[in-house]
Amino acid sequence: MSAREEILARVREALTPAEVGPRGAEVGPPDAEVGPRGAEVGPGYRTASGLDEDALVELLVDRLVDYRARVEVVTSQGLAEAIRTRLEGKRFVAPDGLPANWLHPSLAESKVTDSREAPVDVVRLDELDAVVTSSAVSIAETGTIVLDGSPDQGRRAISLVPDHHVCVVPVETIVGIVPEGFTRLDATRPLTLISGPSATSDIELERVEGVHGPRTLDVIIVR
Template sequence: MSARTDILDRLRSALRDHPAVPEIPRTYREDSGMSVEERIELLVDRLVDYKAGVTVVDEAGLAPRIAELLRDAASYVVPAGIDGAWLADAEAAAPGRRRIDAADAPLSVAELDAVDAVVTGSAVSVAETGTIILDGSPNQGRRAITLVPDHHICVVREGDIAGILPEALRRLDGTRPLTWISGPSATSDIELERVEGVHGPRNLDVVIVRS
């Protein structure tokens, strides 16, 4: 038995009759009551305020918009599970630029640093805070692919937009690797000068797709 196991066993024994977490009153607001249009409008407002690019399209407009956003990219990376139809126009316009990151063949940090953009889906978005959440699903891939390239193009479906955080949390699996994105990567130095791209992409484009 390892020391770690021994310590954890002692803690479990000591807490057996005294739950470590007391019952928490759930008196906060759990539902926004917003319509789909209100959620989209609020999310767009928040993302624009965060200096992200935002486009609202229907299904037919998704592939052309992604192709437009990738027009100046010499190369881009996508997770292995992405919907190929999203990239049809980009591939037709300039084939051979796409790199695929797969679980059994992950790109190195150096390879990711050499690509100009990344295209992913998303799990849930929170309209009130302008936050997009990735959970590592097949159409989102590893966290690294959304942190290293300088331009992130993220697809958000209207059905995945929650009004407030409690609504979003009910849709998430807390055991998955969650990445929370609120605009392009930015921070401020001691003199409050905004610096972009410190811990992620300097450019974020969100494509919201209406059902």
């Protein structure tokens, strides 16, 4: 018996008939929990993190900083000033549904408004320095911010073309793990998942930023 045959024999011996599905695929035990859309999941599958607000914020900040995002936690009263600090002197685009009180009056002349009815073309977007949006859901464990195209987040293009993204994360939209995040999202909407500034690596693992999205990501968490 070859080594391959011996290994396969041991695998077959370890699996009981009840645990072998179609084409030999291993499936969960009979008492497996039922997950979304009736899919079976193992009994250890987590659907909630159990973390409180402070722990969620701390974990999300840790992950985002590890991804080289710049992060600040502010109160709602300090949000407009935090955004002004990051956008002062820059030409930027904002979705038409962004709350007006988020932007300091001094930024009015630098703002370009984008909407589905009057979209800013890609050439013009490329000429702008930055974009500011809100966000739909943020997943602390993976450090992922999700935009879903809502009026305060706008079209996907505006968050991908400018080189600097200022993203507002309301604390009530932070969840612990991926299953929690996707229960809050509508999968039919145009979802954009952001985990730090745009970056990629070549075969020699040389990191290059800004290839397919903003080179700089500022995240402002609002408590």
